[in-house]
Each structure stands twice: as structure tokens, then as C-alpha cells.
Amino acid sequence: MKNEExxxxxxxxxxxxxxxxxxxxxxxxxLAEDAELARLARxxxxxxxxxxxxxxxxxxxxxxxxxxxxxxxGVEAQIEVERPVLEGAAMGNGAPVLMFSGRGRLAxxxxxxxxxxxxxxxxxxxxxxxxGTHAPAVAKVARGGAGLLAADNPVNGxxxxxxxxxxxxxxxxxxxxLIEDRGAVAGPGDPRGKDPLAVGEPEEAEEQDPLxxxxxxxxxxxxxxxxxxxxxxLDALGLGGYRTVELAKDMFTGARPASPQALSAAxxxxxxxxxxxxxRALERGLDNEAxxxxxxxxxxxxxxxxxxxxxxxxxxxxxxxxxxxxxAGGGADDLELLLERLAExxxxxxxxxxxxxxxxxxxxxxxxxxxxxxxxxxxVTARPLGALALLVRAARERExxxxxxxxxxxxxxPAGLRAVLELLEYGQVxxxxxxxxxxRAEFDPVALLPLAQQLGSGSDRRWRxxxxxxxxxxxIRGSEPTLLALSAADDLPQDQRLLGALLCxxxxxxxxxxxxxxxxxxxxxxxxxxxxxxxxxxVALARRAGLAHALDAFAWTRSTDRxxxxxxxxxxxxxxxxxxxxxxxxxxxxxxxxxxxLEPHLPLQDPSNI
Amino acid sequence: MHSLVLNDSFAGPTPELRAxxxxxxxxxxxxxxxxxxxxxxxxxxxxRSLVRDPDWAEDLVQEALVRAARALVxxxxxxPAAWLRRVLTRLAADGYRRRAVREQVGGPEPERGLExxxxxxxxxxGRALAESELQADLRAAILALPENLRVSFVARVIEQREYAxxxxxxxxxxxxxxxxxxxxxxxxxxxxxxxxxxxx
Numbered sequence: 001m002k003n004e005e006x007x008x009x010x011x012x013x014x015x016x017x018x019x020x021x022x023x024x025x026x027x028x029x030x031l032a033e034d035a036e037l038a039r040l041a042r043x044x045x046x047x048x049x050x051x052x053x054x055x056x057x058x059x060x061x062x063x064x065x066x067x068x069x070x071x072x073x074g075v076e077a078q079i080e081v082e083r084p085v086l087e088g089a090a091m092g093n094g095a096p097v098l099m100f101s102g103r104g105r106l107a108x109x110x111x112x113x114x115x116x117x118x119x120x121x122x123x124x125x126x127x128x129x130x131x132g133t134h135a136p137a138v139a140k141v142a143r144g145g146a147g148l149l150a151a152d153n154p155v156n157g158x159x160x161x162x163x164x165x166x167x168x169x170x171x172x173x174x175x176x177x178l179i180e181d182r183g184a185v186a187g188p189g190d191p192r193g194k195d196p197l198a199v200g201e202p203e204e205a206e207e208q209d210p211l212x213x214x215x216x217x218x219x220x221x222x223x224x225x226x227x228x229x230x231x232x233x234l235d236a237l238g239l240g241g242y243r244t245v246e247l248a249k250d251m252f253t254g255a256r257p258a259s260p261q262a263l264s265a266a267x268x269x270x271x272x273x274x275x276x277x278x279x280r281a282l283e284r285g286l287d288n289e290a291x292x293x294x295x296x297x298x299x300x301x302x303x304x305x306x307x308x309x310x311x312x313x314x315x316x317x318x319x320x321x322x323x324x325x326x327x328a329g330g331g332a333d334d335l336e337l338l339l340e341r342l343a344e345x346x347x348x349x350x351x352x353x354x355x356x357x358x359x360x361x362x363x364x365x366x367x368x369x370x371x372x373x374x375x376x377x378x379x380v381t382a383r384p385l386g387a388l389a390l391l392v393r394a395a396r397e398r399e400x401x402x403x404x405x406x407x408x409x410x411x412x413x414p415a416g417l418r419a420v421l422e423l424l425e426y427g428q429v430x431x432x433x434x435x436x437x438x439x440r441a442e443f444d445p446v447a448l449l450p451l452a453q454q455l456g457s458g459s460d461r462r463w464r465x466x467x468x469x470x471x472x473x474x475x476i477r478g479s480e481p482t483l484l485a486l487s488a489a490d491d492l493p494q495d496q497r498l499l500g501a502l503l504c505x506x507x508x509x510x511x512x513x514x515x516x517x518x519x520x521x522x523x524x525x526x527x528x529x530x531x532x533x534x535x536x537x538x539v540a541l542a543r544r545a546g547l548a549h550a551l552d553a554f555a556w557t558r559s560t561d562r563x564x565x566x567x568x569x570x571x572x573x574x575x576x577x578x579x580x581x582x583x584x585x586x587x588x589x590x591x592x593x594x595x596x597x598l599e600p601h602l603p604l605q606d607p608s609n610i
Numbered sequence: 611m612h613s614l615v616l617n618d619s620f621a622g623p624t625p626e627l628r629a630x631x632x633x634x635x636x637x638x639x640x641x642x643x644x645x646x647x648x649x650x651x652x653x654x655x656x657x658r659s660l661v662r663d664p665d666w667a668e669d670l671v672q673e674a675l676v677r678a679a680r681a682l683v684x685x686x687x688x689x690p691a692a693w694l695r696r697v698l699t700r701l702a703a704d705g706y707r708r709r710a711v712r713e714q715v716g717g718p719e720p721e722r723g724l725e726x727x728x729x730x731x732x733x734x735x736g737r738a739l740a741e742s743e744l745q746a747d748l749r750a751a752i753l754a755l756p757e758n759l760r761v762s763f764v765a766r767v768i769e770q771r772e773y774a775x776x777x778x779x780x781x782x783x784x785x786x787x788x789x790x791x792x793x794x795x796x797x798x799x800x801x802x803x804x805x806x807x808x809x810x
Contacts, residue, residue, distance in 0.1 A: 008792070008796075009792070012788075012792045012795065015795075016773075039808045040796075040799070040808075042806065042807075042808045043799035043800075043802070043803060043806050043808040044795050044796065046799070046802070046805075046806035046807075046808065047748070047795050047799050047802060047806070048767065048795070050744050050748045050802070050806075051748065051767045051768060053742070053744075053745055054659045054745055054748060054749065054768065055659060055767075055768055055770065057658065057659065057662075057745075058655040058656070058658035058659035058768075059655070060655065064651055064655075067654055067664075068646065068650040070668060071646065071650060071668055071671050071675065072643065072646045074672040075642055075646060075675045075676055078672070078679075079642065079676065079679045082679075082680070245665075249665065276672060276673070277665055277669055280665050280669070
């Protein structure tokens with residue numbers, strides 16, 4: 001008889017299918033003779049059979065591909081979050097550096113690295129979101145009447161009125177609320193009408209029903225304290241820890257039918273959890289129509305790892321829009337991704353959603369992104385602090401200059417035009433493009449007054465000259481009241497009145513007697529300030545009110561010779577309409593050009609006006 | 611003030627910007643993405659054979675791959691497949707132990723080993739009902755094996771790799787894998803004797 005060691009090796013070999021016929025016969029005989037070895041053989045083979053059952057359970061499945069995709073998404077998200085640290089480590093030791101994506105997620109990285117729990121449970125200002133608040137803007141997005149996550153702006157502590165579709169800025173948003181949609185169809189155990197604040201004090205019957213508990217929570221606001229209370233209640237029901245995640249997952253998959261409020265509450269709890277299991281459960285919730293919006297918002301709230309899981313849903317026919325609108329409340333990376341998509345496919349609703357994002361996040365995006373049309377549109381729509389700087393930067397780029405200059409011209413505040421003038425002054429933009437945009441603009445002179453005051457009272461006459469040149473060439477349409485207001489504004493400094501007069505002199509449309517008188521008065525004042533500007537005013541007046549009025553004003557000016565020289569060419573049809581004497585670089589060319597521009601339009605060409 | 615319509619002539623990002631973006635890899639970590647493609651499916655099956663909860667299994671694979679990414683920063687992995695399997699099975703074993711500890715509210719942390727793993731199984735009756743006691747105990751027992759035996763056993767028996775292939779995968783001699791598997795089977799047989807009807 002062979003020794004036991006050899007017999008045992010044969011047993012293993014038989015299990016492995018590697019035993020030859022001769023050895024197999026010997027083994028059979030040995031086992032028949034030794035009960036202990038036979039027992040060992042049965043045990044080892046029993047292990048193999050049981051292992052085979054495990055193997056069968058883990059056999060390849062059609063859902064494996066989706067699972068691998070989810071895993072890859074999770075890995076990518078985690079690595080992206082850790083990228084600064086990993087890259088730092090790599091640079092520190094000179095080891096090969098992984099090729100990470102260039103798009104960082106710095107704020108969220110810090111968030112995750114210090115631990116989700118730390119930030120979730122740290123002290124926060126109280127929630128502003130009111131329990132049971134009806135929010136039409138949010139409710140319209142909620143499919144199936146699902147309640148949605150809402151949040152206060154984490155930066156300034158105020159509610160974001162434009163926060164779209166439950167978008168929750170991640171990266172420290174402390175306040176999570178579930179906004180009730182009372183039009184929703186209640187599911188089983190839905191305590192509709194119950195005091196939403198009674199989250200921590202459920203009725204006796206509901207204490208035994210986790211779905212009722214969640215429904216009650218979902219009907220009200222959930223801040224950290226409320227979340228803690230709900231988690232405690234679930235814990236008391238034996239559903240604490242990972243079982244909370246499992247409960248939520250069962251609700252999302254329909255294994256445990258739940259009301260929209262309960263689904264939203266579950267999403268909120270998972271958002272606060274933020275762990276891989278919670279994120280995976282939220283991702284599953286995206287496939288539940290009633291929970292999709294809540295889960296999308298929760299994924300964004302949970303941080304960059306959650307948001308990354310939404311990124312790959314952007315092209316999903318059913319979920320893409322929900323994902324995009326939720327991501328609009330995300331971090332800078334999310335916004336950049338959305339802006340790339342906006343560049344390909346304009347979408348006003350999405351743009352508005354992004355514009356409602358945290359201003360600090362927006363500024364970060366504007367600051368670090370290459371200017372694109374979509375980014376400029378966002379800057380103009382949201383108008384965060386960095387918007388003008390971005391427009392100026394974009395105006396210097398050949399590709400984006402037309403759009404940027406147009407935005408600046410139409411900015412609606414003096415700062416926009418002032419930036420244009422500055423760019424012109426330093427030769428950083430194409431003057432033709434600016435003039436083209438100005439020609440298309442419909443200026444409101446009232447809105448331009450601050451600019452006139454700003455420029456008129458300043459000492460930089462070059463800007464003023466440039467403005468005059470531009471504005472006279474691009475007439476303002478209709479502002480009689482402005483003209484009258486200016487004429488009455490005796491307390492305005494001279495330059496401002498001059499500027500106002502010239503602006504108003506370019507107004508198209510009939511001028512009544514009062515307006516003409518006001519203009520004439522301005523011309524006289526102009527003359528006291530600067531003969532060349534007075535010439536401009538006279539030319540403008542001639543254009544608008546007719547030569548007789550211009551000459552009338554001209555007759556009262558002190559600089560008769562120069563004004564006469566200036567005005568004469570119009571009647572004499574001379575090639576050089578205005579001679580303002582020795583040229584001064586900052587004004588003469590502009591004034592001359594103004595006159596040349598006005599020449600074809602002067603009423604002097606109409607014999608009846610002569 | 612009229613609303614501005616974007617200029618039709620605007621052509622989007624500059625060519626330089628576009629080229630820069632195209633140069634950037636589509637995946638955050640190319641090395642790990644390759645690992646996922648090469649090993650993801652088999653790792654997932656392995657994880658599912660070790661833990662019954664499919665979500666937990668996915669978590670295990672994900673965490674193992676994330677750890678691989680961190681390790682890759684330090685330098686290339688000599689045997690990435692073996693490395694991943696070691697980490698994955700270790701994570702699974704740790705997870706079993708943690709879950710068992712979590713169930714014992716206020717009590718002392720149980721000793722590491724099969725008992726605590728069995729507690730985990732029995733503490734989840736809903737799931738335990740769905741699988742045989744033998745399978746549950748086998749999972750627990752596999753995870754309670756010493757790591758070298760566990761990895762070899764999993765590669766050979768669960769993943770059904772030939773010894774030579776398992777040896778290449780794990781960076782071990784085939785004979786070493788064979789020895790590990792034999793020892794693992796024997797330990798498992800002793801652990802599961804009650805279920806297998808072979809108690810002395």
C-alpha cells in the first residue's frame with residue numbers, strides 16, 4: 001500500500017482530472033481499504049463540488065459588461081479625485097506618472113480626501129429651505145412627481161432662486177431638503193398630509209415601517225439633524241449601516257415599492273453617505289423614473305465620484321437631460337463638460353441651469369477655461385464677477401473676438417463699453433468689428449448716461465473721443481426725454497453736458513422746438529469747452545435740426561473762425577469737411593472721421609434745407 | 611437692449627485647444643483602464659464567488675483597482691493580476707470581518723476567523739435563505755484561509771485555471787500553486803466536515 005501522502009496526492013489529482021487509469025485503480029483500492037482516507041477523499045471532493053456551485057453562481061452574465069462599466073466609472077472617479085495627491089506622489093519620487101485627464105476636480109478632491117463624513121457632519125448654518133415648500137421650477141422637472149433635492153448656496157448661505165432641478169452644488173453644500181410635490185401619486189405607506197417636521201417622531205404604526213419613515217422624511221426638509229434622526233430610526237429598525245443602502249437599492253429597483261417621497265428621502269440619505277455602495281445604489285436609482293431626478297441630484301451632491309457616474313449618462317436618451325441638469329449644480333469640471341456640450345448643441349434651459357450654479361464655481365470655470373462661445377454666453381447670462389475679464393480675454397482672441405466684442409458692446413453697463421474703448425485704444429481689437437457691433441446695437445441713452453458721466457468727468461480725453469466717434473457713427477434711436485433731462489441738468493459738469501448733447505444729437509427721429517433749443521444751448525456750452533467738440537455738436541445739430549439751427553448756434557460760438565471752417569465744407573461740398581487745425585492725436589482724426597461719416601446724411605444735401 | 615445671437619462665423623475652440631484636448635487620454639488612468647479591460651470580468655466573477663452580494667462584489671473589484679492605480683504611481687506592478695487577486699480576496703476577508711464586528715453593537719470585537727464570518731452569514735437571514743448553508747460557509751472558509759493558500763485556491767478552483775496558468779498569473783511555480791491548493795482543500799474540508807457528512 002502506498003503511503004498516505006501519495007494517496008492524498010492521487011485524490012487531489014483525481015479531483016483535478018489528472019489521474020491516470022493505473023493510479024486511479026490503485027487509489028480506488030486504497031480508499032476501499034482505508035476508511036479514513038476514504039473520508040478524506042469524500043471531504044475533498046465535497047469541497048470541490050461546493051466550489052463548483054459557487055463558480056456556477058459567478059458564471060459570466062450578460063449584465064457583466066454593464067457592471068464593468070460601472071466599476072470603471074467608479075475607478076475613474078476615485079482616481080480623478082485623488083489625482084492631485086497621486087501626481088504629487090509621482091513627482092516626488094520620480095516614478096512613472098499615470099496619464100490622468102487634464103480636467104481636475106480640486107474642490108471635490110479636497111472634500112473627499114478629508115472624508116465625506118467629516119464635511120457632512122461638521123457644523124453648518126441652519127437650513128433656509130422650508131419644509132414642504134412648493135417649487136414649481138423644480139417640480140416640473142421631477143418626473144412622476146418625485147421630490148427633489150434642493151440646496152442652499154454653500155458659499156453665501158442664501159437660497160439660490162435659480163437653482164435648477166434640484167441642482168446641488170457639491171463641494172460643501174450642507175443643506176439638503178426634499179421638496180414635496182403634493183401632486184405626486186402616493187405609494188404605500190405614504191403619510192401624506194402629515195407634519196413634515198415630525199421626521200423624528202413617527203407615529204407608532206410607522207415606527208415599524210421603514211418606507212413610511214422615509215416617506216415622512218421625504219415630505220419634509222432634511223438637514224443634517226433630520227438625516228441623523230432618520231438614520232437612527234432606521235438603525236432602530238435593524239436597517240442601519242449598509243442595510244440602509246440595501247433598503248434604498250431595493251426601493252430603487254422596485255423590489256420594495258415606495259412612494260416618490262420615500263424614494264427621494266432614500267436618495268438624500270445615500271447622498272450623505274457618499275460611499276461606493278451608496279453611489280452604486282444611486283446609479284441604479286437612475287433607472288427608476290420616479291427616482292431618477294432625485295438620484296441624479298444626490299449623485300452630484302455626494303461629490304465628484306458621484307458626478308462622474310453621471311457623466312457617462314449624458315448621452316443616454318432617457319437620462320441625458322436629467323443628468324445634465326443635475327450636473328449643472330456640480331463642480332467646475334461638471335460645468336466644463338456641460339459647456340463643451342453646449343458648444344455643440346445650444347440649449348437655453350441647460351445654459352440657464354448652469355448660470356444658476358454657485359458663483360464661485362462659475363468664476364473658477366471662467367477663470368481657467370479657454371473662451372468658447374458657450375462659455376461667453378454663460379458669462380453674459382450669469383454675470384459672475386469674472387465675466388467681464390473673460391470677455392476682454394476673449395476679445396483679444398481671433399476666434400472669439402466677434403462674439404466677445406458683441407457681448408461687451410451689449411453689456412448694458414458702462415464697464416462693457418469702457419472695456420471696448422480700452423481694447424480699441426491699445427489696438428487689441430479690430431475696430432471694424434466693434435463698429436459693426438455698435439451699428440447693430442440699440443443703445444438706450446439712459447443706460448449710457450453713467451458712461452457719459454464716467455468718461456466726461458475723467459481726464460482721459462482719448463476715451464471720450466473714441467466714444468464720441470463710435471457713438472456718433474452709430475446713432476442712438478429715440479431719447480427725447482434724455483435730451484430734455486440733460487438740458488435741465490445744470491449741475492452736471494460741462495464735459496458731461498457736452499457729451500450728453502452729442503449723444504442726443506445723434507438721435508434719429510424728429511426733434512421738437514424744445515429739443516432743438518436744448519441742443520443749441522449745448523452747442524454753446526460745447527464751444528466754451530472745446531471748439532472741436534463744438535464743431536461736432538454743430539455738425540450733429542445741422543444733421544438733426546437743419547442747417548439754419550446749426551448756423552444759429554454757430555453764430556453764437558466764440559470760435560467763429562474755426563467753426564466756420566468746420567461747417568463750411570458741408571455747404572461747399574469740399575472734400576475735407578472739418579479742419580480743426582493742427583491735429584492732436586487723440587481727437588482730431590476722430591472728429592474728422594465723424595464729420596466724414598455724417599456728410600452723406602446731412603440735411604444740407606436736401607436743397608429745401610439750405 | 612436686444613438679445614445677442616452668437617456669431618455664425620464663430621468656430622468654437624481654437625485649433626490649439628482642440629488639439630490639446632484630443633491629446634488628453636479619454637480615461638483618467640490609462641494603466642488602470644487597461645487593467646479593467648483585461649481583468650475586470652474575471653475579477654468580477656471571482657468577487658461574486660467570494661461574496662454573495664453583487665454590489666459588494668463590484669465594490670471589491672472597484673476598490674482593488676483603485677488600489678492598483680495608487681500602486682502604479684509608485685511603479686509598475688510585476689504581476690498585476692496576482693496583485694489584484696491578493697488585494698481583492700484580502701478586501702473581501704476584511705469586509706466579512708468588519709461586517710461581523712458591526713453587527714456586535716457594544717460587544718467586544720470578535721476574534722478573526724471563521725466564527726466571525728459565520729456570524730456575518732447568520733446575521734443576514736434574508737440572504738442566507740437564498741443560498742445553501744454549505745455555500746455560505748464555503749465562502750467564509752475560503753476567505754478565512756491564509757492568503758497564499760486562498761489566492762492559489764481561488765485561481766485554480768474558483769477561476770478554474772490550469773496550474774501552469776495559475777502559476778504564471780500569480781508569479782509562482784506551478785508546483786507551488788498545486789501545493790497551496792492541496793493544503794487549502796484540506797483546510798476547507800476540515801472546516802466544512804459537518805456540512806459534507808464526513809465528520810469522524
